[in-house]
Amino acid sequence: MENSFIIQIDHLTKRFPVGKGYFTALKDISLSFGRGEFAGLVGPSGSGKTTMLNIMGSLDSPSQGTARVMGQSVSELSHKDSARLRNRHIGFIFQTFNLLPVYTVFDNVEFALLLQKIPSARRKKMVMDALEWVGLTDKAHSRPNMLSGGESQRVAIARAIVKKPEILLADEPTANLDAENSHHILRTMQKLNEQLKTTFLFATHDEKVMQYLKRKISLRDGRVEKDEVAETINL
Amino acid sequence: MIRFLLKGILRDKSRSVLPVLVVSLGVMLTVFLSGWVTGVFGDVIDMNARFNTGHVKVMTRAYAHERDQKPNDLALLGTTELIRQLEKDYPDMQWVERIYFGGLLDVPDEKGETRAQGPASGQAVDLLSPGSREAERMNITHSVVSGKMPQRQGQALISHEFAERFDVKPGDPVTVFASTMYGSMAFKNFTVSGTLRFGNAMLDRGAVIVDIRDARQALNMEDAAGEVLGFFEQGKYLPGKALEVKNSFNRKYSRQEDEFSPMMLTLGDQEGLDEMLAYSESVVGIVIFVFVLAMSLVLWNTGLLGGLRRYGEFGVRLALGEEKPHIYKTLIYEAFIIGLIGSVLGSAIGVGLSFYLQEHAVDFGSMTENMGMMMPSEFRAVVTPQLFYIGFIPGLFAMVLGNALSGIGIYRRQTARLFKELEV
Numbered sequence: 001m002e003n004s005f006i007i008q009i010d011h012l013t014k015r016f017p018v019g020k021g022y023f024t025a026l027k028d029i030s031l032s033f034g035r036g037e038f039a040g041l042v043g044p045s046g047s048g049k050t051t052m053l054n055i056m057g058s059l060d061s062p063s064q065g066t067a068r069v070m071g072q073s074v075s076e077l078s079h080k081d082s083a084r085l086r087n088r089h090i091g092f093i094f095q096t097f098n099l100l101p102v103y104t105v106f107d108n109v110e111f112a113l114l115l116q117k118i119p120s121a122r123r124k125k126m127v128m129d130a131l132e133w134v135g136l137t138d139k140a141h142s143r144p145n146m147l148s149g150g151e152s153q154r155v156a157i158a159r160a161i162v163k164k165p166e167i168l169l170a171d172e173p174t175a176n177l178d179a180e181n182s183h184h185i186l187r188t189m190q191k192l193n194e195q196l197k198t199t200f201l202f203a204t205h206d207e208k209v210m211q212y213l214k215r216k217i218s219l220r221d222g223r224v225e226k227d228e229v230a231e232t233i234n235l
Numbered sequence: 236m237i238r239f240l241l242k243g244i245l246r247d248k249s250r251s252v253l254p255v256l257v258v259s260l261g262v263m264l265t266v267f268l269s270g271w272v273t274g275v276f277g278d279v280i281d282m283n284a285r286f287n288t289g290h291v292k293v294m295t296r297a298y299a300h301e302r303d304q305k306p307n308d309l310a311l312l313g314t315t316e317l318i319r320q321l322e323k324d325y326p327d328m329q330w331v332e333r334i335y336f337g338g339l340l341d342v343p344d345e346k347g348e349t350r351a352q353g354p355a356s357g358q359a360v361d362l363l364s365p366g367s368r369e370a371e372r373m374n375i376t377h378s379v380v381s382g383k384m385p386q387r388q389g390q391a392l393i394s395h396e397f398a399e400r401f402d403v404k405p406g407d408p409v410t411v412f413a414s415t416m417y418g419s420m421a422f423k424n425f426t427v428s429g430t431l432r433f434g435n436a437m438l439d440r441g442a443v444i445v446d447i448r449d450a451r452q453a454l455n456m457e458d459a460a461g462e463v464l465g466f467f468e469q470g471k472y473l474p475g476k477a478l479e480v481k482n483s484f485n486r487k488y489s490r491q492e493d494e495f496s497p498m499m500l501t502l503g504d505q506e507g508l509d510e511m512l513a514y515s516e517s518v519v520g521i522v523i524f525v526f527v528l529a530m531s532l533v534l535w536n537t538g539l540l541g542g543l544r545r546y547g548e549f550g551v552r553l554a555l556g557e558e559k560p561h562i563y564k565t566l567i568y569e570a571f572i573i574g575l576i577g578s579v580l581g582s583a584i585g586v587g588l589s590f591y592l593q594e595h596a597v598d599f600g601s602m603t604e605n606m607g608m609m610m611p612s613e614f615r616a617v618v619t620p621q622l623f624y625i626g627f628i629p630g631l632f633a634m635v636l637g638n639a640l641s642g643i644g645i646y647r648r649q650t651a652r653l654f655k656e657l658e659v
Contacts, residue, residue: 094554
């Protein structure tokens, strides 16, 4: 990498076609994130948080400006390369968990490793390690419909971290959880961030999440309103 | 990855049950219809060959020209020598003489006066020579309803229908009135050895079966026969081989300018059977084409609905770093696996059904009794080696094609849009 930043956004603008015109979701944003950050994009609905996360996850590309992830410019990546970037370096956690319902917990977590063609024995160990991280080894053979919301989100975390990604993008990860489960999940993420040095980037407007963030970037109408380091965080 | 896909197929019933049912049904129908069509057409052709056309047939040119009327005045002469020559030229074939004649069958009372009379459709075949396979070839032995096969000259088998109508029993005398080869009136007394029913209205109507020696005597046809039929040893009609034999025979013996010179026709040359053979082959092709088309449309639709339902799954898989072509490829693998399962199931049911209808024929006697064409009254399917694989063509092709078409949607959608649909 050319510098110490794991993600570098430079004068990024994103427009979406709407009818005959365009809607500008992100306007001239410049940001950078270093390794091991625990940061969040906060703001109301429609402020551009998810669009920003999608671009950082190489699921979308900027209309103007650049977004470099792991040293690679997202807009210059081929489909194949951006898939490889996601597979090797980026994990996703979704608001609605999005576990594959017909597969067991083990299968869900294993899937990303299957794509990397990791041998079976090593894959099994990695899956069980990830489940141990989130405290769900006893649920390995359960189906998602047998899990609570908190357990489902922990499986989603295990699925995201099993390949040991450098970056973990979480879009409203606690939106469907009660307070107790939210704190449990956030503490798990905090622990992973500290011990594995994974960079966590959240898109949220949940106050509970904000208590844990070390850095808060406030977005409003597609612009960065504030970028602040938290003075106190929930430990 | 294959294990992963298999788990998905087996556990996600909505992904697999409907397509497996559609494929199984289509394959079952394809296999069964192929077996049925092959069986029915095969039976019709085989029956025509045994009773009428042979695999090849030798007649005089003049007789061939009017062969529908079976004109014995134009019959082949010197058939003993002709057969000797045929056996020498084509040693892997069997050659038999046949005489067909029409006339009246007269049933006398105890005083010898006519008690009843009806039209007779006579067939003279070699029933009495040791080693003759004519009775077996024409299924005469198994068609005897009462009495027994002729044991010596002067005995005849008559249609069971005729016997019932005129109250004739085995052992009763009957007289056949016909005309000789030279056009004069002929009559000969026979003793009814038995009654028979072929199960074909055309054959059963006034049938009289006698030994060829008796017919020769009665019709003044010594060393003559209306037709000489040739059969391949395997018992199956081989169109290429038959054409080869026909061409070589006609080159050697047939002369355009001599209407009494012998000429050979193949089975396909007679009674429009060539068209029927071609039709039977094309019907199987048409059946497969129709089912591939119909099933592809259904499976395309099923694939589209399934694809829409699975956009969330595709979004997750893209987020986890799977490439679009890989997702598309796995869809095709899934389609192949489902197609394979459906094809195996459908083929098993189709072959089973065909086997059942091979063993238990369906009686269409009431529909075929007035047909001018020689058709069996019972139709049956036939299990051929082809049935074990033919269903896999529509089964796999339609499933893969249907899913390949519906899967194009993945390419058309932008990654971020697929991903966004996760949240819907």
